[in-house]
Amino acid sequence: MLLDVNNISKSINDKEILKNISFKLYKKDKVGIVGRNGVGKTTLLRIITSELEADSGSVKFYGSFGYLPQNLFINNHMYVYELINETDKYGDFIILLNKFGLKGVEKQKIDSLSGGEKTKLYLIKLLLKKPDILILDEPTNHIDNQTKEWLEDFINNFDGAVLMVTHDRYFLDKTVTKIFELENKSIKEYSGGYTFYARQKQIELDRARREYDKYIKEKRKLEKAARKHMERANKYNNMSKNDFQRHKAAKIAKRAKAIISRLENMDEKKKPIVSKNINIKLESNSDKIGNILIRAEGLSKSYGRILFENVSFNIYRNSRIGLVGENGVGKSTLLKGIIGKVQLEGNIYIAPSVKIGYFSQELEDLNLDLTILEELKSINNDENYVRTLLGSMLFRRDDVYKKISNLSYGERVRVAVLKLILEENNLLILDEITNFLDIPTKEVIEDALLDYKGAILFVSHDRYFINKIAEEIWELSNSGITQYLGGYSYYLDKKLKTSFNEKVSIKEEILRLEMELSHISFKLMNCSDEEKERLEKEYFDIEKELKKLKK
Template identity: 40%
Template sequence: MILSCQNICKSFGVEDVLKNVSFGIEEYGKAAIVGVNGAGKSTLLKIIMNEMSADGGSVILAKGKTIGYLAQHQDISGDRTIYEEVLEGKQYVISLEAKIREMEEAMNHFKGRELEEHMEAYHKVLHEFEALDGYAYQSEVSGVLKGLGFAEEEFTKHMDELSGGQKTRVSLAKLLVTKPDIILLDEPTNHLDIGSITWLESFLMNYKGAVVIVAHDRYFLDRIVTKVVEISMHQSMVFQGNYSAYAQKKQQVRDAQLKAYMNQQREIKHQEEVIAKLKSYNREKFVKRAESREKQLEKIEVLERPKEEHTEMNLSLTPEIISGNDVLTVAGLAKSYDGAELFSDIDFEIKRGERVALIGQNGTGKTTILKILNGMVSADAGEFKLGSRVKVGYYDQEHQVLHMDKTVFSEISDAYPKLTETRIRTLLAAFLFTGDDVYKRILDLSGGERGRVSLAKLMLSEANFLILDEPTNHLDITSKEILESALNQYEGTVLFVSHDRYFINKTATRILNLTGKMVINYIGNYDYYLEKKETLEQVYLKEDTGTAAAQSGESTGKTDWKQQKEEQARIRKRENEIKKLEEQIEILEQQIADIDEAFCDPANASNSAKLGELQKKRDELELKLNECYENWERLSEQE
């Protein structure tokens, strides 16, 4: 055990945050700390780092072990460049390098025994330098910076020039090159694009140390962690496995607890009814029996009903009217800023009922495309056209559609003046704004709270075409799952930008990858995109070698798109056929079981005619069942 937290308690005033939280981290272990927003995850990390004192309990770090921490928000300033700031993380290696040079220069000043001692000390320092991969520290710094999304020409930027998100990435790079025995990361993926997140996944999976992550990125957690520490109702529970395993086991635990509670409640009610009945006879022996049962009932340790955090947003997104089949057509779209071209000649269409994810690295222009479609930014070239009866609802990650000076209640009531106060309060309660929370100013809300207000407004708009820019930012995992469910049941059309791969995988029916200043289309979810990415990028992004080659590439791209559609249709058909066969198999197996039971019925045992009829029917069913098995096996083996 490299890190142990034992019975950690923390309160703020009369409000408990953590109560007897306990868990351990093994050497080289990879663990996640999960829980809803406000559960105390970041507080726990600060207690581990001794940045905040606990009210009770202890944190034990193994002797001689080092620990590093990345908080959610970083405020680095100064004249250092990005490269110099991260290089600071290699200060010990740099000092060893300087010491080696000094010792090499001093060698000529020693003779005999002194030289032997000097050489012995020299080789000891040299061995430590080599063990720390000292000869490669500069390339390591460059590699980590590039992996986290910094181009080499950005290395010379000064810290004072950077945004908050860039500063967080620099801090993360500095922590990674420092290589402590334990890394604590608080929402490390918040300011990373998909490419950088994928790089960080690989880095942490292969990291020769322990890693503890607080994150709402389920795909990220699934890939890295082998243990999950859940903070719920101020207490902790430890689950082995990745996030998906945790979610499954958590549901099983809750189901078992609920079943035990319900069974006990039924037993208590039954005993109370028996006691009341015995007393009603008003005879001494029955009264004594009733009293005996009452004493037994008093000894029962009554189970509490399993509690859950009140976090669910009861979304119901229903379009006011149904749009035409053609929802959006984009042709020849182009945009540049300060002479730098973001994208050019962008073409794509969106049909009714599609849920399309627009993905790409930071800075490629994803949000710009959404703003162009919403009339907030003008395109340099090209056009877009909305279809008939299309009504757009827009969710902006920067929440520019909110008025900072208004309260939560007035933000909704001013936008929808016909709504009653009861209706507004009911709606806001579904988005976790209850009591006096509805009178908080938008300006005073956290990013996650503003996001929930924007989603509430979007729900009321009854739009049939939702355009969403990073809708899961600042949402906890439970809220993301509810939003996923709502979008999957939504009868309209959705275009969204997100770097949350789990969310994309759960909701997208098609992916548009903005790369190389153009859009590549994938008809499927994120897993399908990963499968086809390399093949399609070779087709779309290869260099033009003349008109014939360009036309060939265009033709190949269109053919591949058509093949994708046909392949998706084939897969859906096969899955439907398998599902029907499984249902038929279940029915046939039950019918055969019923006949077998009829064979055992004494009434049929002496009736040879009935037994012959049953056997004939069973043989027919058995034949059909074998055919179903063969068809199911054949379809299941198809790819």
């Protein structure tokens, strides 16, 4: 055993967040903690790592730990090499930088690194302490899918235990063997990854509902029978003029008491607690539109360097397109170019009947000076309808008078989604719509998008979301766009086969060049001086090419 958490309780501002939380962590355990925003996941990690004090309970480590917080580096202006003060570990530091694909960054400032590079750097800092347990808080925030895949391999190959909080369901499926669900102040353990947990959770909820319905039905039946018998007993008591009627009344009352006794001895079943869910439906105005909504030809964009060029495509009615590509390739820029927020080189034709709804990850279309109600009434002045929609997104009573500037990022996302609902568009262009949302809210938005009848073009780093929504994948690169006419799993399979074929081609080329070298070596053994000069040059040219390929 590496960690023993025993009866941890914590209240913040008189509100109980955690109550008697207990679990153990063993070597090789890979555990994901899930739960809605605000249930206390990060609070629990901070208590475990001694950043926060619990009201009661204990945390005991039987080994060392390394903690990866959400905010990685407070002092971003430091140089990377300044992280290592102990000179005897500097060599190990450089070795790990090279191993993690960060060769040469030791002379850079931390704030010049990407989110993925910072995550790798912080992990290196932790690994130098040789921890037995890694405790990770939202490790996939701000990193691209390539780095996520790297992190998955790293966690799977890590020899110790891992305890993490993340909203990335795909990442959980790839890395963890247990799920700890934090709900209603308590924790419950499930075996397997996220998908298995979600299935088990639904089975449990359905079973609990059936048992509760059966209990209520039986209880009402017994209550009705008891009332009926008591009414009959009272009737005979009131009529009692002889011993026969009094005896009959007593007999009926005895039956009623027996039924009441059965009622009192019934095992009470509590109604299953179901968190209040958001309930939304995206309407589409797609009845009178043609087959091609948008046609783009030869699009390109540069900011000192080329982001992308030679990008051409058609967006068809009812398309579900996931736009992917490396960080910095211009995915968000392309979306902004389509809606006219950014000037692109090339031609874009948008059919006259197309009405685009755009979701920006910066949420710049929200007026921070307005209240939630004012922001939505600027689209639809029917206050009753707007209030009903706000209620479906869990904005109730005085919540509607909150200023946009005072909302959390997740709350602002919910307001932006409500704007899309009110607009009744037939093409949605979405830029990272699931950022910073908890899993239940993501799933509600996914269900709404699956029911949506219009076309969707979206950018997301959430692979679970991409897998669920996209029916085709477009991969953007500096040199153009490659279209894969299938979902995310199809895209990954195609990429894997292409990568394998490229590796096979490289191996074949290496073999061919090595044979050519052998052939030239043989010729050099028996040639004129004139030929020797030419053959030696040829030999060294091939040797250079071989070195490049072997890298």
